[in-house]
Amino acid sequence: MIRYFQKTIPFICMxxxxxxxxxxxxxxxxxxxxxxxxxxxxxxxxxxxxxxxSTPILNDSVTQKKKQIRYSIFSVPVASTYTPAKGKAANxxxxxxxxxxxxxxxxxxxxxxxxxxxxxxxxxxxxxxxLGIYLHHNSSQGGIDEVQLDDKFYNSFLDVNYTSRSxxxxxxxxxxxEHQLYNWYGLPEVxxxxxxxxxxxDPQQSYxxxxxxxxxxxxxxxxxxxxxxxxxxxxxxxxxEHHVVAKPTFEFEMGDSLINTNFIVDYVSGSFDRDLDPxxxxxxxxxxxxxxxxxxxxxxxxxxTVNLGAAVYYSIDTExxxxxFFIYPKVTASxxxxxxxxxxxxxxxxxxxxxxxxxxxxxxxxxxxxxxLEPTNMLYDAYIGLKGKISDVVSYNVRGSYISEDEKPLFxxxxxxxxxxxxxDFGNSFSYRYxxxxxxxxxxxxxxxxxxxxxxxxxxxxxxxxSEDEQEAWNLPEIKASxxxxxxxxxxxxxxxxxxxxxERKDIDNTVAVVxxxxxxxxxxxxxxxxxxxxxxxxNDQLSFFVKGxxxxxxxxxxxxNFPVQDIQILGGATYKFDY
Numbered sequence: 344m345i346r347y348f349q350k351t352i353p354f355i356c357m358x359x360x361x362x363x364x365x366x367x368x369x370x371x372x373x374x375x376x377x378x379x380x381x382x383x384x385x386x387x388x389x390x391x392x393x394x395x396x397s398t399p400i401l402n403d404s405v406t407q408k409k410k411q412i413r414y415s416i417f418s419v420p421v422a423s424t425y426t427p428a429k430g431k432a433a434n435x436x437x438x439x440x441x442x443x444x445x446x447x448x449x450x451x452x453x454x455x456x457x458x459x460x461x462x463x464x465x466x467x468x469x470x471x472x473x474l475g476i477y478l479h480h481n482s483s484q485g486g487i488d489e490v491q492l493d494d495k496f497y498n499s500f501l502d503v504n505y506t507s508r509s510x511x512x513x514x515x516x517x518x519x520x521e522h523q524l525y526n527w528y529g530l531p532e533v534x535x536x537x538x539x540x541x542x543x544x545d546p547q548q549s550y551x552x553x554x555x556x557x558x559x560x561x562x563x564x565x566x567x568x569x570x571x572x573x574x575x576x577x578x579x580x581x582x583x584e585h586h587v588v589a590k591p592t593f594e595f596e597m598g599d600s601l602i603n604t605n606f607i608v609d610y611v612s613g614s615f616d617r618d619l620d621p622x623x624x625x626x627x628x629x630x631x632x633x634x635x636x637x638x639x640x641x642x643x644x645x646x647x648t649v650n651l652g653a654a655v656y657y658s659i660d661t662e663x664x665x666x667x668f669f670i671y672p673k674v675t676a677s678x679x680x681x682x683x684x685x686x687x688x689x690x691x692x693x694x695x696x697x698x699x700x701x702x703x704x705x706x707x708x709x710x711x712x713x714x715x716l717e718p719t720n721m722l723y724d725a726y727i728g729l730k731g732k733i734s735d736v737v738s739y740n741v742r743g744s745y746i747s748e749d750e751k752p753l754f755x756x757x758x759x760x761x762x763x764x765x766x767x768d769f770g771n772s773f774s775y776r777y778x779x780x781x782x783x784x785x786x787x788x789x790x791x792x793x794x795x796x797x798x799x800x801x802x803x804x805x806x807x808x809x810s811e812d813e814q815e816a817w818n819l820p821e822i823k824a825s826x827x828x829x830x831x832x833x834x835x836x837x838x839x840x841x842x843x844x845x846x847e848r849k850d851i852d853n854t855v856a857v858v859x860x861x862x863x864x865x866x867x868x869x870x871x872x873x874x875x876x877x878x879x880x881x882x883n884d885q886l887s888f889f890v891k892g893x894x895x896x897x898x899x900x901x902x903x904x905n906f907p908v909q910d911i912q913i914l915g916g917a918t919y920k921f922d923y
């Protein structure tokens with residue numbers, strides 16, 4: 344109502360003004376005079392509304408007066424035997440606490456007269472110091488079908504470590520010993536040997552070594568940590584190798600960034616009794632010292648982590664008086680696109696890799712003690728990828744990379760020597776050939792963690808090689824794939840499985856004579872599939888039993904040319920956990 348009058352008043356005033364104007368015009372025409380008297384301006388009001396009273400007065404002819412009520416309460420005791428229970432919190436089903444033992448021993452036996460033994464013990468000397476001992480032995484007496492030489496093997500090592508922790512620093516010491524025994528049993532079909540010649544071959548090779556090491560880490564100093572390791576490695580044919588690696592690290596903060604500097608001293612020296620040619624009997628000595636420094640700047644932001652660095656190496660060949668200088672990029676970055684769901688990462692990294700006799704033996708125990716050893720110049724490894732979690736159950740990782748390497752060592756099958764003096768001179772051993780190799784790699788990985796009892800993982804890699812001098816990237820596969828399963832069936836039973844697939848590889852066919860103008864003949868090793876399954880039964884918290892099956896497909900595939908592996912292998916045993 345008020346808004347209505349507020350809008351009406353201006354129109355009334357405009358009417359009055361218009362009327363006055365017209366009156367003036369008429370007055371000018373007729374010259375009449377009129378007088379308008381305004382008694383009072385219009386003031387609107389709102390009438391009082393009629394309200395219903397909450398307690399109306401009734402004009403009833405018959406009204407009754409309310410009676411006054413009086414009452415009293417009598418307290419009477421009541422006998423009762425009920426006692427209410429006191430309230431308490433509801434019980435929560437807690438999982439049974441798993442007892443963790445500091446020591447365990449494993450013993451198992453299987454076909455091919457194989458044996459497995461492990462022992463681990465941890466001594467807690469006091470609150471800050473502890474001593475650990477680990478002993479491992481794995482062996483088989485051989486028995487591969489259609490193998491004419493002894494094919495047994497042993498692999499044993501012992502590690503002892505001591506660690507001490509304090510408020511300001513931590514240090515550790517380690518010492519170890521190892522012994523391995525293998526046989527060069529992979530004789531080629533050509534040239535054909537008589538039984539007397541085969542019986543005269545001694546294919547056995549023994550490797551042994553010791554290691555000493557120490558590490559030191561500070562919590563509040565710029566000198567962050569340091570490590571020093573010495574390893575001696577040798578064999579039964581007079582080969583020796585000494586390898587020393589020292590790595591001090593300095594670290595300090597600058598604003599929101601972290602500056603890290605690693606120093607590297609890597610020295611290897613050794614000798615073989617001769618080179619690959621048994622006629623010359625030339626001693627084969629080597630000594631290489633690599634000195635390096637790797638400064639880097641670590642930048643941390645909300646979702647971004649960047650490591651900007653470089654590596655500089657100076658390599659000294661002490662036997663050939665040859666020195667080289669190398670500079671490598673060391674740049675990595677990761678960015679969280681969608682929290683933990685999508686993380687993008689990439690890098691451009693290079694390094695100078697020290698090649699040693701022991702590393703060659705760990706990759707291929709059938710190498711001959713005639714290797715030529717020199718470092719590999721990995722110019723760069725450029726990679727980019729995505730990783731993350733699709734859900735709480737599924738995680739993934741995909742990556743593509745391009746690697747450029749100079750002097751990359753490739754294993755090749757040795758030819759039969761003209762003068763056969765040792766057990767590896769019959770075309771049944773391997774050596775190194777170096778070449779410049781570029782590699783394109785595609786990698787994919789999926790992991791499923793359905794629950795704490797079931798885990799499944801699968802990975803696959805594709806390789807494409809291009810070599811400069813050699814016909815092929817010898818003994819390197821184009822495809823690798825694996826599937827890993829871990830299933831805790833119930834409190835007593837557990838199951839594990841590993842499936843491996845390795846694609847075709849190529850090696851030199853040493854049964855074909857070399858023609859200078861014709862490329863070397865090659866042999867293709869078939870791809871192979873290896874299935875391994877282990878089943879266990881836990882009798883109690885301390886004692887459990889297991890059965891392992893390896894190469895269950897039963898294929899005597901060749902990992903190296905002329906070296907077939909054992910077919911189906913079954914091994915059973917028990918593990919006992921204990922405390923002193």
